[in-house]
Amino acid sequence: MDLAELEVELRGLQKKALSDIATTEAVASLDELGSSLLGKRGAITDLLRGIGGLPAEDRPKVGVIANEVRAAIEAALEARRGSVGAAELTARIERERIDTTTPGPAPRLGSLHPIPETIGAIARIMGNFGFTVAEGQEIEDDVTNFQLLNIPEDHPSRDLWDTLYLREPGRLLRTHTSPGQIRTMRATTPPIRVILPGRCFRYEAVDASHGFEFHQVEGLLVDRGATLADLKGILDELARGLFGPQAKTRFRPGYYPFTEPSVAVDVSWGGAKDGWMTILGAGMVHPTVLENGGIDPETHQGFAFGLGVERIAMLRHGISDLRAFLEDDVRFLEALR
Ligand code: DAH
Numbered sequence: 001m002d003l004a005e006l007e008v009e010l011r012g013l014q015k016k017a018l019s020d021i022a023t024t025e026a027v028a029s030l031d032e033l034g035s036s037l038l039g040k041r042g043a044i045t046d047l048l049r050g051i052g053g054l055p056a057e058d059r060p061k062v063g064v065i066a067n068e069v070r071a072a073i074e075a076a077l078e079a080r081r082g083s084v085g086a087a088e089l090t091a092r093i094e095r096e097r098i099d100t101t102t103p104g105p106a107p108r109l110g111s112l113h114p115i116p117e118t119i120g121a122i123a124r125i126m127g128n129f130g131f132t133v134a135e136g137q138e139i140e141d142d143v144t145n146f147q148l149l150n151i152p153e154d155h156p157s158r159d160l161w162d163t164l165y166l167r168e169p170g171r172l173l174r175t176h177t178s179p180g181q182i183r184t185m186r187a188t189t190p191p192i193r194v195i196l197p198g199r200c201f202r203y204e205a206v207d208a209s210h211g212f213e214f215h216q217v218e219g220l221l222v223d224r225g226a227t228l229a230d231l232k233g234i235l236d237e238l239a240r241g242l243f244g245p246q247a248k249t250r251f252r253p254g255y256y257p258f259t260e261p262s263v264a265v266d267v268s269w270g271g272a273k274d275g276w277m278t279i280l281g282a283g284m285v286h287p288t289v290l291e292n293g294g295i296d297p298e299t300h301q302g303f304a305f306g307l308g309v310e311r312i313a314m315l316r317h318g319i320s321d322l323r324a325f326l327e328d329d330v331r332f333l334e335a336l337r
Contacts, residue, residue: 001050002054002058003058006050006065007065010069013044013047013069014073017033017073017076018072021073026088027081027084027088030080030081030084038074044069044070048066110333114336115309115310115313115325118312118313119197119215119309122195122197122307122309122312126195126219129193130193131193131194131195131219132193132195133197135180135197136179136183136196136218138173138174138199138201139173140171140174144183145172145174145175145176145178145179148182148293149178149181149182149257149292150258150288157256161175161176161202162203163175163203164201173200174200174201175202176306177197177198177217181196181218182289182293184196186294190223190295191223192223193223194219194220195219195220197215197217197218198216208322208323209322210322211310214308215308216307216309217307217309219234219282219304219307220285220302220304221304222300222301223300223301225301226284226302227284228283228284228303230303231282231283231284231303235280235305239267243270244270246269246270247268247269248267248268248270249265249268250267250276252266254283256281258283258285258286258304259281259282259283259284260287262282262283264278264281264282265278265281265282279308279311280305280307281305282306284301284302285302285304317336
């Protein structure tokens with residue numbers, strides 16, 4: 001082969017390569033084509049094997065032509081890669097298009113347990129009358145749970161509270177939220193308007209309407225000139241807030257050592273199986289209890305109430321067995337949504 005022949009071959013290769021490139025439709029095929037032309041074992045390298053047979057002065061000329069051919073092929077590959085690549089991307093975007101308006105899987109929504117739900121409802125209603133929420137403590141001492149509430153040791157009224165005592169002398173699980181009255185009165189000064197929600201414990205045989213663990217919300221107002229009529233008015237509003245505008249309350253005489261007079265309060269909620277149901281105990285705070293809280297009963301009066309949260313939650317949600325509150329059955333919660 002002489003220089004002229006080799007040049008014809010190289011130019012021919014270039015021409016064929018450019019037309020192949022122009023008709024190749026995929027980036028991957030262009031890559032293959034590129035290495036079959038330009039690679040170590042490619043067509044150009046192949047042709048240049050013949051260079052050894054040329055006279056020395058012709059060899060650089062072949063090199064120049066070969067570089068031109070190579071550069072032309074590379075440029076054509078590059079340009080074609082650009083347009084084929086763009087077309088591939090467009091096709092892929094089209095193929096993988098997602099309809100973002102399709103509804104997604106529905107999220108599983110949780111719901112509040114009826115006990116905190118009911119406490120929240122009570123807190124909102126009482127909040128309208130200026131009551132704030134505070135917490136007592138679940139482990140109490142005998143002094144605060146009983147004695148400062150005017151229930152001396154060995155007093156027969158202790159039978160009202162079947163108490164779970166702790167091994168440590170004088171310590172017990174609170175039987176009601178009323179000791180929070182003492183703690184609040186000692187920690188603040190009148191006027192006081194507070195509710196104290198929380199868990200209480202009693203040594204009880206468990207059945208559909210009794211639990212050894214249950215919740216109360218204590219209410220306490222201490223101010224100059226507070227009366228039983230104020231208590232009645234607030235409890236009426238509370239009943240209406242919880243059960244609707246048709247709800248009514250009724251006071252019956254009651255007995256608690258820490259109030260004088262004491263009342264038991266029934267609610268008629270006007271629902272399907274209406275009737276009177278006792279939901280709380282209340283009364284005017286006993287002067288001795290005010291004194292124990294550091295308040296002068298000559299200048300200040302107070303009323304207090306303690307209501308059973310489970311009972312109210314049962315009425316609000318039509319639950320007939322209080323044990324359901326403590327069972328971890330999700331279906332119970334889902335049914336209340
Ligand atoms: N602590 C009482 C109970 O557990 C309920 C109660 C009655 C609370 C009268 C009060 C009250 O604040 O004034 O049965």
